[in-house]
Amino acid sequence: MNLRRRYLRDRLMVALVYLGTLLVLLPLLFILGYVFVKGAGALNPAFFTRPPAPPGEAGGGMLPAIVGTFIIDLMALAMGGLLGLGGGVLLAEYPDHPLGRPLRMVANVLGGIPAILMGLFAFVVVVVPMGGFSAFSGSVALAILMIPIIMRSTEEVLKLLPWELREAGLALGLPRWRVTLSLILPAARGGVVTGLLLALARAAGEAAPLLFTAFGNQFLSFDPLGPMDSLPLKIYVYAISPYEDWIRQAWGAALLLVLLLMATNLLARRAMRRR
Amino acid sequence: MRSRIYGRLGDRVFTTVLVALGGAVMLIAALMAWELWSGGAEAFRAFGFWGFTLGREWDVVAGRFGAWPFLLGTVLTSAVALGLAFLPSLAAAIAIAEYAPRWLGEVVAYLIDLLAALPSVVYGLWGIFVLVPLVRDHLEQPLFLWSAAHAPALMGLLGPPTGIGLLSAVLVLALMIIPYSSSLARDAIRLVPREQREAMYALGATRWEVVRRVVLPYARGGIFAGVILALARALGETMAVTMLIGNGHQLPFSAFGPAATMASVIANEFAEADGGLQLSSLLAVGFLLFLLSLLVNVAADWVLRRMAVGEGQK
Numbered sequence: 382m383n384l385r386r387r388y389l390r391d392r393l394m395v396a397l398v399y400l401g402t403l404l405v406l407l408p409l410l411f412i413l414g415y416v417f418v419k420g421a422g423a424l425n426p427a428f429f430t431r432p433p434a435p436p437g438e439a440g441g442g443m444l445p446a447i448v449g450t451f452i453i454d455l456m457a458l459a460m461g462g463l464l465g466l467g468g469g470v471l472l473a474e475y476p477d478h479p480l481g482r483p484l485r486m487v488a489n490v491l492g493g494i495p496a497i498l499m500g501l502f503a504f505v506v507v508v509v510p511m512g513g514f515s516a517f518s519g520s521v522a523l524a525i526l527m528i529p530i531i532m533r534s535t536e537e538v539l540k541l542l543p544w545e546l547r548e549a550g551l552a553l554g555l556p557r558w559r560v561t562l563s564l565i566l567p568a569a570r571g572g573v574v575t576g577l578l579l580a581l582a583r584a585a586g587e588a589a590p591l592l593f594t595a596f597g598n599q600f601l602s603f604d605p606l607g608p609m610d611s612l613p614l615k616i617y618v619y620a621i622s623p624y625e626d627w628i629r630q631a632w633g634a635a636l637l638l639v640l641l642l643m644a645t646n647l648l649a650r651r652a653m654r655r656r
Numbered sequence: 657m658r659s660r661i662y663g664r665l666g667d668r669v670f671t672t673v674l675v676a677l678g679g680a681v682m683l684i685a686a687l688m689a690w691e692l693w694s695g696g697a698e699a700f701r702a703f704g705f706w707g708f709t710l711g712r713e714w715d716v717v718a719g720r721f722g723a724w725p726f727l728l729g730t731v732l733t734s735a736v737a738l739g740l741a742f743l744p745s746l747a748a749a750i751a752i753a754e755y756a757p758r759w760l761g762e763v764v765a766y767l768i769d770l771l772a773a774l775p776s777v778v779y780g781l782w783g784i785f786v787l788v789p790l791v792r793d794h795l796e797q798p799l800f801l802w803s804a805a806h807a808p809a810l811m812g813l814l815g816p817p818t819g820i821g822l823l824s825a826v827l828v829l830a831l832m833i834i835p836y837s838s839s840l841a842r843d844a845i846r847l848v849p850r851e852q853r854e855a856m857y858a859l860g861a862t863r864w865e866v867v868r869r870v871v872l873p874y875a876r877g878g879i880f881a882g883v884i885l886a887l888a889r890a891l892g893e894t895m896a897v898t899m900l901i902g903n904g905h906q907l908p909f910s911a912f913g914p915a916a917t918m919a920s921v922i923a924n925e926f927a928e929a930d931g932g933l934q935l936s937s938l939l940a941v942g943f944l945l946f947l948l949s950l951l952v953n954v955a956a957d958w959v960l961r962r963m964a965v966g967e968g969q970k
Binding site: 617 | 662663664666667669670671673674675676677678679680681682684685686687688691692695743744745746747748750751752755756764767768770771773774775776777778779780781782784785786831834838862863864865867868888891892893894895899919922923926927938939942945946949950952953957
């Protein structure tokens with residue numbers, strides 16, 4: 382009798398666990414399904430090649446936002462990558478450097494700060510002194526977002542390499558900087574690239590830090606010191622607009638953004654495997 | 657001789673560059689705290705630190721600013737979302753790591769990781785056009801009509817059933833944080849040694865008893881870490897919440913009615929703030945958000961270190 386109750390209870394709880402999992406998966410499939418179905422309907426040649434139409438008019442496209450996304454994110458990757466790699470190498474290759482402990486702590490703190498505060502910070506230190514919204518200030522905000530991610534992944538990947546590799550280099554008479562640059566970093570290339578790409582994917586989806594830095598721009602712009610558009614910003618602006626055609630294009634932009642992020646993640650996984 | 661200079665000098669230059677880069681990162685973090693503090697100083701001076709933090713009024717026209725509605729909104733949305741997300745995310749973690757066949761577990765784990773990679777604005781977009789009508793027509797309006805007929809006292813608590821408001825924001829927020837708590841719980845459960853489970857099975861335990869008595873207690877450090885990480889994400893989540901919460905800062909909040917969070921008020925008002933006290937107040941709200949997330953992260957760190965010791969988690 383008691384045993385039967387235990388079996389019943391077991392079956393009930395296992396069923397509940399599967400039910401909970403289903404509860405998690407259903408909305409996910411629901412979201413992805415909507416993005417793909419509604420987004421696919423909005424993608425056409427004009428979407429990729431035309432600037433936006435004036436408010437309320439149908440037609441137009443996302444060209445400025447697409448171009449802007451790449452410019453802003455690549456500038457951010459250049460800045461965030463440099464600082465993140467430098468910090469990561471310092472943490473991994475000079476484990477008892479006095480700067481190590483505080484640096485690791487600061488990176489942890491920075492990693493837990495909401496993205497919108499990066500935007501506030503970039504506004505205060507870049508937009509205000511330079512006198513206007515600019516793509517560059519948006520890149521600064523995204524770069525700060527990337528730094529802790531890149532730093533942590535770089536440190537972890539470098540620490541995975543056997544210490545003998547460094548000793549072999551040193552025994553050949555190479556100075557430490559050559560060991561790091563010519564032995565360690567090439568050996569860890571795949572993992573380092575993976576970290577950079579994951580940070581890029583994480584930052585590229587963010588709209589909050591760009592709201593009052595890159596700001597958005599209806600026209601095609603290549604000027605890093607002027608306001609520039611980006612896909613996440615465009616999705617936000619179009620989603621809360623009253624125009625049906627803009628809302629349709631917001632779904633298209635969401636699909637494009639999700640596809641870009643998935644491609645970046647896929648590339649990151651491949652880079653990891655090719656070590 | 658030459659190689660010595662190349663080695664010594666090269667090493668010195670290299671470490672100097674690395675230290676400069678690391679120092680720059682630390683400088684950025686310090687500068688961030690300082691700029692938010694000094695940017696908000698005007699508001700803190702005008703209303704006093706506690707006067708501003710606990711001030712219940714946010715009136716742009718009258719120039720009176722208090723952060724309490726947003727503080728309350730942030731804590732409320734995050735806590736409720738966490739409460740909603742906890743059991744399903746734990747269930748998903750148990751299913752993936754314990755019960756499901758390997759291939760199925762991997763598919764589910766991949767899908768959940770995908771959920772974490774979706775941008776916040778995409779959740780917001782989906783929320784506005786799919787979730788809001790659903791919630792309005794099938795949850796809020798029936799409840800509202802029911803309370804109008806049977807329990808008029810409840811109507812004030814429920815608020816206007818428009819779909820845009822606290823409830824929708826909390827639901828989307830819960831969806832967004834599930835992957836964070838779930839993936840950490842999954843990793844922790846996978847770390848539980850096989851022998852522990854086998855010993856329990858050998859004693860005649862059922863599948864659920866093994867999970868309940870062995871796996872969950874053993875993995876509780878990691879599970880708790882996931883919860884705190886999810887909380888930290890929820891506190892700072894901006895775009896989806898801004899798009900769904902209705903952005904009203906009239907206290908008291910109601911379940912269906914508009915509300916606001918610290919992140920959402922910044923996103924909503926900052927670009928059109930006309931300088932002066934409003935701008936400073938928004939920066940001060942940013943500083944408070946900075947403090948809050950710092951607090952949560954430090955607490956998480958501390959809890960993790962305490963739980964890791966003596967829990968058998970290596």
